[in-house]
Every structure is written in structure tokens, then in C-alpha cells.
Amino acid sequence: METSEHIKALEAEGELLAVAAEEAGPDAKVPTCPGWEVRDLLRHTGMVHRWATAFVAEGHTSYQPDGGLPDLDGDELLAWFRVGHRALVETLSTAPPDVDCWSFLPAPSPLAFWARRQAHETAVHRFDAEAARSGTPGEIGRDFAADGIDELLRGFHARSKSKVRSVEPRVLRVRATDTDAVWTVRLSAEPPVTEQDGTGEADCEISGPAARLYMSLWNRLPFPRVTGDSSLAALWRERSAVT
Structure with missing residues (x-):
């Protein structure tokens, strides 16, 4: 898959995750992540989005720790998640193809790595949020799924x-x-x-x-x-x- 396709998938999956989390509510149990409630899912995924954004936006060429989980809940937590997700999508969409930053899996470039990794990170946790909402989680595209298996x-x-x-x-x-x-x-x-x-x-x-x-x-x-x-x-x- 191309980097642009991963970014498009990241954008769609994050939006679906937020919708499912809002419909499920912060107290809902996440059956696919034992011990987690939806608030834990939003805090974790939102933290990862901000962590990834910082590498690309700030050009860190070595590992940097994440910023930790926010002390937010309810509507404030959901809004925080949406802001971070949007910032990640915009950062990846506007970054130069040859941006130099740290990454941790083989990829054609750091930008390709972060777009792919965050697309799959978000897709898996979208599935978790939809499982918490109850009902059948939405479909995942065949080619995207195969790409995720390969990763x-x-x-x-x-x-x-x-x-x-x-x-x-x-x-x-x-x-x-x-x-x-x-x-x-x-x-x-x-x-x-x-x-x-x-x-x-x-x-x-x-x-x-x-x-x-x-x-x-x-x-x-x-x-x-x-x-x-x-x-x-x-x-x-x-x-x-x-x-």
C-alpha cells in the first residue's frame, strides 16, 4: 500500500473509533481488551497518536518517551482524542516525503513507517471500540488487512x-x-x-x-x-x- 492510502485509512479509522466510543460511552467494557473500559482505549490511542506526531513534526531521530495518559474523561476526553487524531493526519499529510525521524520497523522511509503503523494501530483499536459498543464491528478492507498481517x-x-x-x-x-x-x-x-x-x-x-x-x-x-x-x-x- 502507498503512504497516501495508509493516511487515508488512518483518517477514516480514527473517525470511526471516535463515533463508536461516543456511542458506547466511557464506562463501557472493551471485551477485546480485558480490563479496559472505553476511556482507557481513548487515552491509550490518543497518547500514541500524539507520540507519533511528535517524531514526524519535530524530527526526533532517536527514541523519545510518550507524554503519558491524560487525566480527562467523558466529553473532554473524546474531544482530546479527536484533536490528536486530526493533528496526526495533518502532520503525516503535509510532511515532506524525505522527513528524517526515528522509527522502529523496516519501511521505505520514516514517513511510510509512521503512516502504516498508525493506520493499523488505529484500525485495531477502532475494532475494540466497536466491540465495546456491541454489535458486529465494521468490515476491514481485504488489502488493508493483508498489509496489517504482513506488518x-x-x-x-x-x-x-x-x-x-x-x-x-x-x-x-x-x-x-x-x-x-x-x-x-x-x-x-x-x-x-x-x-x-x-x-x-x-x-x-x-x-x-x-x-x-x-x-x-x-x-x-x-x-x-x-x-x-x-x-x-x-x-x-x-x-x-x-x-
Whole structure:
């Protein structure tokens, strides 16, 4: 996906998140984030938006801590979220393509990284807000979902922080059945190594439509279909949380 497409997705997902949060109310439980209420979701996502904005707008070339969670609630919290989301969209939309700032996953440029990361951050938490509102969360586009799976598997879980590891070498395959996208995840005592490839044997395969796979790999939904050794799917559930 292009950076402009990620920015457009970020804009739409943030607006949907705010609408769902307002309709659910700050006290509503977030079933996809145990222990959280909607106010926690708004505080967290709004903080992340401001944190990301600062890197691009201020050109920080090294890690900077976030500004912490606001002591706001109700209408004030919702307004604060909307202001931060709008500032992030505007910052990314107007930043020069060659802006130099810190990022933490491989990408064609820092701007491409932040647009992609914040689009997916916001989409997952939009799903959370809609789950808190009750009813069926809105659909996620197939290509956007496949892009999010790729970011998760080849970005987050290629890092040394990933806890998805196995004493014995194992192979997990992830297949989006409504696209041509297939990933082979090689597990060992080291961080996972993932390739966009569907050849060779796999010990376990997780498959389903891209949008469903996307949310299940982010531990928001059950896996659509698991074949082979289901202990690898359980391993993912137990150890894949990103903090």
C-alpha cells in the first residue's frame, strides 16, 4: 500500500473509533481488551497518536518517551482524542516525503513507517471500540488487512522482543484465503523468521479471509481455521501480545 492510502485509512479509522466510543460511552467494557473500559482505549490511542506526531513534526531521530495518559474523561476526553487524531493526519499529510525521524520497523522511509503503523494501530483499536459498543464491528478492507498481517509477522515479530519461540524448530503457515497472500513463519529459540511464501511443509496452518485473520492474529477474534498441530496456534495466542 502507498503512504497516501495508509493516511487515508488512518483518517477514516480514527473517525470511526471516535463515533463508536461516543456511542458506547466511557464506562463501557472493551471485551477485546480485558480490563479496559472505553476511556482507557481513548487515552491509550490518543497518547500514541500524539507520540507519533511528535517524531514526524519535530524530527526526533532517536527514541523519545510518550507524554503519558491524560487525566480527562467523558466529553473532554473524546474531544482530546479527536484533536490528536486530526493533528496526526495533518502532520503525516503535509510532511515532506524525505522527513528524517526515528522509527522502529523496516519501511521505505520514516514517513511510510509512521503512516502504516498508525493506520493499523488505529484500525485495531477502532475494532475494540466497536466491540465495546456491541454489535458486529465494521468490515476491514481485504488489502488493508493483508498489509496489517504482513506488518505484524514480518515487522513486529521479526524483532528480538518477540516471544513467539519454540525450543524445537517448527513451521507455522498463515494463509489469507481471499487473496494470494501466504506467509511462512519459521519458529525456533530465536525470533521468528517470516517469508511471503507458501512452499514447503508446515506443522500448522492458520487460514481464513484476510480481515478475519488480521484480527485473530492481533488476538481480537478466534482463528478462522487451524489445521495441523494446533499447539502452534495456541503458542501464538499465549505469546504474541505486542507491548
